Amino acid sequence: MVINKVFVILVFFYVVVVGQEKNVKKDSIKENTLDEVVISATRTARQLSSIPMPVTLISKRQIRNTGTTRLKDILLEQTGINFVTDQSGFTGVQLQGLSAEYTMIMIDGVPLVGRNSGSLDLNRITVNNIKQIEIFKGPSSSLYGSEALGGVINIITENPKHDRIKGDISYFIRSGSRNELDINTNFLYKKEKLGIVAGVNLNSSGGFDLSPETPFKTTEKHQNYTGNLKLTYDFSDYLNLLVSQRYFYEKQAEVNTQKDWNSNVEFRHSINDKWRINYTFYTTRFQAESQFNGSTSLFNQSLIRPEVRLITTFKNSTLNTGFGINFDALDRTFFDKKETFNAKYVFAQYDFYPIKKMNLIIGTRLDNHNKYESAFSPKISMSYKINDWLKAKGSIGYGFKAPDFRQLFFNFNNSAGGYIVLGVRTLHELYGNEPNVNILDKDLKPENSIGYNFGFELKPTSNFKININGFRNDISDLINTVALQGGLPGLNAGTSVFYYENRDEVFTQGIELDVNYKLSNNFRLILGYQYLEAKDKEEINKIKSGTVFFARTSSSPSEVLKISDYFGLPNRSKHTANAKLFYQNIEYDFSANVRAIFRSKYALFDTNNSQNIVDTYDDFVASNTQINVAVEKTFFNVMNMQFGVDNLFNEKGLTNREAFPNNDAVLLLGRNFYTRFRFNF
Numbered sequence: 001m002v003i004n005k006v007f008v009i010l011v012f013f014y015v016v017v018v019g020q021e022k023n024v025k026k027d028s029i030k031e032n033t034l035d036e037v038v039i040s041a042t043r044t045a046r047q048l049s050s051i052p053m054p055v056t057l058i059s060k061r062q063i064r065n066t067g068t069t070r071l072k073d074i075l076l077e078q079t080g081i082n083f084v085t086d087q088s089g090f091t092g093v094q095l096q097g098l099s100a101e102y103t104m105i106m107i108d109g110v111p112l113v114g115r116n117s118g119s120l121d122l123n124r125i126t127v128n129n130i131k132q133i134e135i136f137k138g139p140s141s142s143l144y145g146s147e148a149l150g151g152v153i154n155i156i157t158e159n160p161k162h163d164r165i166k167g168d169i170s171y172f173i174r175s176g177s178r179n180e181l182d183i184n185t186n187f188l189y190k191k192e193k194l195g196i197v198a199g200v201n202l203n204s205s206g207g208f209d210l211s212p213e214t215p216f217k218t219t220e221k222h223q224n225y226t227g228n229l230k231l232t233y234d235f236s237d238y239l240n241l242l243v244s245q246r247y248f249y250e251k252q253a254e255v256n257t258q259k260d261w262n263s264n265v266e267f268r269h270s271i272n273d274k275w276r277i278n279y280t281f282y283t284t285r286f287q288a289e290s291q292f293n294g295s296t297s298l299f300n301q302s303l304i305r306p307e308v309r310l311i312t313t314f315k316n317s318t319l320n321t322g323f324g325i326n327f328d329a330l331d332r333t334f335f336d337k338k339e340t341f342n343a344k345y346v347f348a349q350y351d352f353y354p355i356k357k358m359n360l361i362i363g364t365r366l367d368n369h370n371k372y373e374s375a376f377s378p379k380i381s382m383s384y385k386i387n388d389w390l391k392a393k394g395s396i397g398y399g400f401k402a403p404d405f406r407q408l409f410f411n412f413n414n415s416a417g418g419y420i421v422l423g424v425r426t427l428h429e430l431y432g433n434e435p436n437v438n439i440l441d442k443d444l445k446p447e448n449s450i451g452y453n454f455g456f457e458l459k460p461t462s463n464f465k466i467n468i469n470g471f472r473n474d475i476s477d478l479i480n481t482v483a484l485q486g487g488l489p490g491l492n493a494g495t496s497v498f499y500y501e502n503r504d505e506v507f508t509q510g511i512e513l514d515v516n517y518k519l520s521n522n523f524r525l526i527l528g529y530q531y532l533e534a535k536d537k538e539e540i541n542k543i544k545s546g547t548v549f550f551a552r553t554s555s556s557p558s559e560v561l562k563i564s565d566y567f568g569l570p571n572r573s574k575h576t577a578n579a580k581l582f583y584q585n586i587e588y589d590f591s592a593n594v595r596a597i598f599r600s601k602y603a604l605f606d607t608n609n610s611q612n613i614v615d616t617y618d619d620f621v622a623s624n625t626q627i628n629v630a631v632e633k634t635f636f637n638v639m640n641m642q643f644g645v646d647n648l649f650n651e652k653g654l655t656n657r658e659a660f661p662n663n664d665a666v667l668l669l670g671r672n673f674y675t676r677f678r679f680n681f
Contacts, residue, residue, distance in 0.1 A: 039109065040134040040154040042351060042361060043143055043320055044311065052359055052383030052393045054453050054469045054512070056135040063127050065582060065593050067630045067644040067674055069172060069182045069203065071125040071133075071155065077578055077595055077628075078135060079528030080512050084571040085665035092119025096137055096471055097508030097534040097572050098150035102401055102449075104140065106154045108244065110264055111147070113301045113328075114286030118404070124248055124260055126201040126226050128184045131156045138471065139399030139451040141377035142363040145326075145345055149399035149449050150473065157244075160188050160195030160232055168680045170640075176672035178646075180205045195232035201225060207253075210667040211657075218664040224250030224258075238270040256290040278309040280324075293416060300331040301405075317352030330405040334412045336426065339405050343369040357385040367400075371408065375400040375446050389461075393469075394454040403444040407479055407500040419496040421481070427499050436486040445502050449475040455512075463518035470511045478504035506569060508534040526580040534569040539613050550610035552617045567603060567614045573623075575600035589634035598625045604660065619659040621666045624651050640678040647671050 036048035041055050048057050056078055068074040075081050075093060082094040092100020101118025104111055105125075112120060133155055140148035165188070172182035182203045189196040207221035230244040248260040267279040288299040307324030328341040349363035361381040368374045379397030386392060410423040411430075422430070424444055431437045455469035484497040491497070510532040517525045540563070542548050548561040568574075577598040584591045601620040606612045630644035647670060656666040 038134055039156065040106075040136045040152050042349065043109070043309075044318055044351070049457070050359065050383070052361060052381040053395050054137040054393075054455065054467075054471070056137075056514075058133040058135070060131055062582075063130060063133070065591060065630065065632065066595065066628070067172075067642055067646075067676060068127055069174075069180065070123045071127060072122040074127060074133065075122070075135075075153070077580070077597055079514055079578060080137065080530045080576070081135070082573065082576060082599065086117055086119065086571075089665075090116040090119040090121070091665075093122060093153070094571070095135075095151045095153075096473065096512075096530075097510065097532045097569070098473060098475075101404075102147070102150035102399075104144055104148040104152045106144075106152060107246065107262065108157055108264065109154060110262070110280075110282045110284070110305070111144075111303070112260070112262070112286075113284055113303050114258075114260060114288065114299070115404070117406070121258075124224075124250070124258065125155065126182075126184075126203065128201040128226070129157050129186055129197070129199040129228055131158045137469075138395060138453045139377070139379065139397035139449060139473075141375070141399040142365045142379035142397060143347060143349065145343070145365060145367050145377070146375070146400060146402040146446070149401045149447065149475075150451075157228065157230065158186070158188060158197050159230070160190040160197050163190055163192070165189050166681070168678055170676055170678035172674060172676040174646075174672055174674040176646075177208050177210075177670040178205070178672045179208070180674075193234045195230075197228075197230040199226075199228050201227075208669065210664045210669070211662060214662050214664075218667075220253035220256070222250055222252040224248065240268045242266045242268070257288065259285075259287040261285050274313050276311045276313075278307075278311070278322075280305070280307045280309070282307070293414070297333045298331070299333070301329065303328050314352075317350065320349040320351070322347055332405070335405070335409050336411055339409050341369065341371055341402075341405070343367050343402075359383045367402075369402060372402055372444065372446055375402070375448070389459050391457040391459075392455075393457060395452075397451050399449045399451060401447040403446065403479060403500075407444060410500075415492075418492075418494060419498060420491070421498045424500055427484075431488050434488065436484065437488075440499075441501070444479055444500060445477045447475060447477050447479055447502075449473050465516045467514040468511070470509075472507065472509040474505075474507045476505050477502040478506055480504050503538075505537040506535065507537065508532065508569075508572075522583055522585060524582045524584075526578075526582070528578045530576045532572060532574055532576070534572040535566070536569060536613075540566065542611065543613070548611050548613060550608050550615055550617060552608075561610055561613065561615055565615045565617065567616050567618070570603050570605055570614055573600045573602045575623075589637075590632070592631040593629065595628045596625060597628075599623060604663070604666070621660065622653065622655045624653055624668060626651055626668070638680055640676070640680070642674075642676040642678075644674050645671065646674070 036057060037045050038048050038051055038055055038057060039045055041051045041053050048055060058074060063074055066074060072083060076083060080096055083091055084094050085091045093103055095103045105120050136152040138151060140152045144152060167187040170184040174180040184201050186199040202225045204223040205221060207217050207219045209217045226248045228246045233241045244264045246262040250258045262284040264282045269277045282305045285302040290297050304327040305324055307322060309322035312319040323346040326343040329338060331338040345365060345367045347365035351361045353359055364378040366376050377398045377400060381395035383391055383393045408423040408425045410421055411426045412421040427437060428442050451473045453469055453471045458466040479500050480503050481498050482501045484499055488497055510530060513529045515527040519525055543561050543563055543566055546560050549558040550561050551558050579596045582593045600623045603614040603618045603620050606614055607619040608617055627648045628646045629648055630642060632640060632642040634640050650671040651668050652670050653666055653668040660666045
């Protein structure tokens with residue numbers, strides 16, 4: 001039983017850490033206070049406890065304690081976040097039940113590009129040099145535009161410290177099914193007006209294969225490196241310059257490569273105590289080369305963004321306004337030519353206190369695009385301090401997701417598979433005179449949503465905090481892949497044709513609970529839970545009409561599907577939870593932690609022929625629980641040694657192999673051991 005396993009490891013954990021604690025004097029234990037300043041939610045520095053929206057902050061200390069090396073690993077342990085693999089084989093982050101394409105991923109407030117089928121590969125991002133990670137849930141288009149329909153994940157990197165030199169070198173090795181080598185070096189320097197932050201990360205793996213009986217590996221071997229450089233210069237107390245560069249390169253299986261380059265230049269001009277202007281010029285490029293059906297496939301995307309932002313501070317309020325332009329371009333093998341998107345935008349946000357106990361944030365943004373309709377994105381957030389230990393929070397916002405290059409211009413022909421996929425522009429350009437094409441819409445509208453979040457923050461004591469948040473997201477004009485009715489001239493008989501269409505309306509709703517309890521000066525317990533419902537309104541209407549039939553088993557007769565049997569959208573679990581127990585002994589420079597992650601069952605697709613609707617009688621991926629442990633010891637403030645085990649009880653998901661043969665996405669990696677040595681200077 002899972003409960004018995006958890007009990008065993010907690011007892012073991014207690015014995016180990018109490019042995020370290022025996023001779024410690026109580027007054028010698030110092031509290032490790034976290035820096036809780038958040039930037040992403042309002043684009044201004046705010047204390048986490050004062051933000052009237054659902055925000056999760058992951059500190060550098062927590063990242064290091066958990067022994068993670070890539071961004072995906074640390075996000076997996078957070079409330080309301082899952083990673084799912086779509087039918088194209090790409091894995092992306094799922095936030096409050098919304099797919100990966102609706103979450104914006106940023107580094108220091110600027111977005112990354114290079115999505116495959118809407119998903120960004122978060123293994124591209126090392127946790128080296130990260131100061132903190134901010135996860136902002138709910139529509140964020142009022143500040144960040146397209147792709148922020150479901151939320152934002154912003155990685156904040158280190159800044160140079162005041163008049164000091166600091167750095168570290170670390171060596172990490174992981175054994176087991178996920179063999180991995182990770183080497184880091186960081187350097188921070190600040191002297192008078194000049195600041196420098198530099199770092200290099202090297203990461204490699206021999207790959208692994210969860211299904212040796214199939215011809216392909218689950219993950220091919222890879223080697224990658226990331227280099228980052230940040231320079232700051234203070235011309236005066238009122239004028240500052242920041243220049244940051246990041247470069248990532250990876251080679252997989254000797255044939256596939258990825259390159260990711262980001263450059264950001266920012267002038268921060270404080271006119272006086274009330275008026276500040278930020279001038280930003282950001283550019284990024286992502287390039288990939290891979291093998292598909294024996295030929296080389298190329299992907300080359302770039303984004304250039306100049307932006308001007310004005311921050312005006314009054315006595316009890318802040319006005320944040322700005323404008324900018326996105327120059328987005330993609331050259332891809334499956335496009336007829338290089339395509340470009342140009343979007344001008346303007347935004348404004350007013351953060352104020354109408355009364356002492358109430359904080360209101362009103363924001364709006366207008367995006368004007370050269371390839372789709374303009375999008376207007378308003379949002380209002382509010383918090384009210386009921387008493388000294390209870391605060392209510394709520395927000396309502398509009399989000400949008402613009403049609404991407406693929407949905408407009410794709411021209412993909414899989415002759416071996418017997419199908420082609422065409423973007424709507426490509427479909428009409430090639431076959432617009434055909435009767436079955438001419439009746440279709442010639443363009444796509446942006447997907448849009450209204451998101452609601454409402455909850456409470458309870459802090460009955462200084463050591464105990466509870467956050468409760470209920471949410472609902474209603475998404476309209478969802479762009480989906482649709483089979484074209486009737487054939488097309490010039491294609492082989494039996495070739496299926498797919499295109500994109502605004503069709504579906506879906507909703508996700510649920511509740512999230514986060515508990516943070518400081519048990520003592522040494523122990524801290526963090527708990528998280530999410531209940532999720534994610535359903536398609538069109539599917540609900542079909543079921544209510546009594547036209548959907550299913551069979552309980554392969555030998556059962558068909559019967560009418562009832563609403564009570566409807567499960568919801570694929571790849572969504574109704575229940576997810578996490579539990580983390582951290583121990584820290586300041587006097588002996590020793591720490592340890594146990595982390596448990598639970599995900600309940602979910603379905604990949606319809607398996608009992610009920611019109612692609614997932615019901616409770618389909619085949620499900622079984623629920624699973626993973627338990628990770630880590631211990632760390634610091635010697636003479638110079639060297640850190642860390643040992644850890646991921647998936648302690650060696651869960652592999654083998655019960656899913658029979659129901660979903662040859663699908664490695666439903667299997668787990670098994671037990672992995674790792675060791676890290678870090679030298680500080």
